[in-house]
Amino acid sequence: MIIAVDGPTASGKGTIARAIAAYFALPVLDTGLLYRAVGYQTQLNHGDPDNSTDALAACNFADSLLDDPALRYESTGGLASRVSVHPAVRKALFQRQVDFANQPGGAVLDGRDIGTVIAPYADAKLFVTASPEERARRRHAEMLGRGVEITYDTVLADIHARDARDTGRADAPLIRAGDALLLDNTALDRDAAIAAAIAFVEGKVAR
Ligand code: C5P
Numbered sequence: 001m002i003i004a005v006d007g008p009t010a011s012g013k014g015t016i017a018r019a020i021a022a023y024f025a026l027p028v029l030d031t032g033l034l035y036r037a038v039g040y041q042t043q044l045n046h047g048d049p050d051n052s053t054d055a056l057a058a059c060n061f062a063d064s065l066l067d068d069p070a071l072r073y074e075s076t077g078g079l080a081s082r083v084s085v086h087p088a089v090r091k092a093l094f095q096r097q098v099d100f101a102n103q104p105g106g107a108v109l110d111g112r113d114i115g116t117v118i119a120p121y122a123d124a125k126l127f128v129t130a131s132p133e134e135r136a137r138r139r140h141a142e143m144l145g146r147g148v149e150i151t152y153d154t155v156l157a158d159i160h161a162r163d164a165r166d167t168g169r170a171d172a173p174l175i176r177a178g179d180a181l182l183l184d185n186t187a188l189d190r191d192a193a194i195a196a197a198i199a200f201v202e203g204k205v206a207r
Contacts, residue, residue, distance in 0.1 A: 001026065001106035002121070003201060004114035007128035008174060009077065009162045010135040012185055012193060016128055017110035019194040020201055024108075029100045031111035031118070032080065034093050036071040037061045039079025055083040059092035074143070074150075074158065081162050084112075087171040094118070112166055115177035124204040125180035126197055132159050134186045 003020055007013040014030055021028035039049055041061040047054030070076060083089050094117075101107050101119040109118060115125035130138075136156035143150055166174040176182060181200045185193040 001123045001205060002101050002119050003106070003108040004119050004122040004125040004177070004180070005108065005110040005128060005197075006112055006114050006116075006126070006174070006176070006180065007110075008112075008135070008166065009081075009159060010139040011128045011130050012138075012190070013110045013126075013128040015190065016126065016183070016194055016197045017108050020197055021108040023198050024201070026106055026108050027100070027103070028108040028110070029097065031093075031097055031109055031114065032077075033066055033071060034096065035080040035084045035089075036076045037065045038089055038093070039081075039083045040068070040071055040076050041065060042083055043079060049079050049082040050085075052086040052088050055086050056088045056092060058083070059089060074148075074155075077162065078158065081165045085165065085169045085171070090117075090171055112174040113172035115180050116175060117172045120177070124201045125177050126183050126200065127176035127180040128183045128185065128193075128197075130184060130186040132156060132163065135159055 001024065005013050005017040017028055038055060038058045038061065041058035042049045042055050045054065045058055047058060049055055097109060097118045101109055115122055133156065136152060136159050139159070140150065140152045140155045143155065183193065183196060
């Protein structure tokens with residue numbers, strides 16, 4: 001069973017993907033982490049994330065980098081969104097994601113193009129979203145909780161910039177697959193969103 005969970009930044013898709021994976025006892029891959037590793041490695045190499053050759057060179061990052069807490073930084077998310085525009089980078093990361101999806105027993109993957117490019121044949125697809133303002137509110141509260149000093153307006157501006165880059169790129173843009181459930185959790189709390197996601201997947205699997 002393959003489950004695709006796509007959506008914009010700070011939509012809660014990672015939380016939902018992990019909850020689905022725990023419920024169905026499946027392995028889960030946060031594909032954003034791969035792009036974050038490429039963005040961060042580009043910086044470590046003193047490369048330019050907007051340059052395709054520099055970004056491609058960073059695709060052979062060491063697997064140990066995936067455990068680096070720096071990948072979670074907001075600034076690394078920005079680097080990831082810049083390197084992910086390059087078709088050569090997407091191609092370099094493609095097989096790793098497909099192999100994860102196709103492992104025996106199945107898997108859950110979350111990202112931007114799982115239901116459209118990586119696993120268009122997935123058994124269940126979800127497109128998780130919330131309004132930019134609500135996503136900014138949650139991300140801002142979470143960052144303040146971690147002691148990061150940042151204004152709400154800065155977080156909202158970053159979310160708008162990331163959305164524009166992710167939806168506007170030519171290769172594998174962020175878009176809802178026609179057969180994906182649209183799960184807008186603007187007015188839902190975490191538990192209600194998870195319950196809706198699991199009920200949808202169960203319905204698909206039962207068929
Ligand atoms: O999901 P996360 O915020 O960690 O992703 C970081 C960036 O990586 C996104 O803004 C997006 O540009 C890119 N990404 C992508 N395709 C994916 C996952 C992430 O382009 N499947």
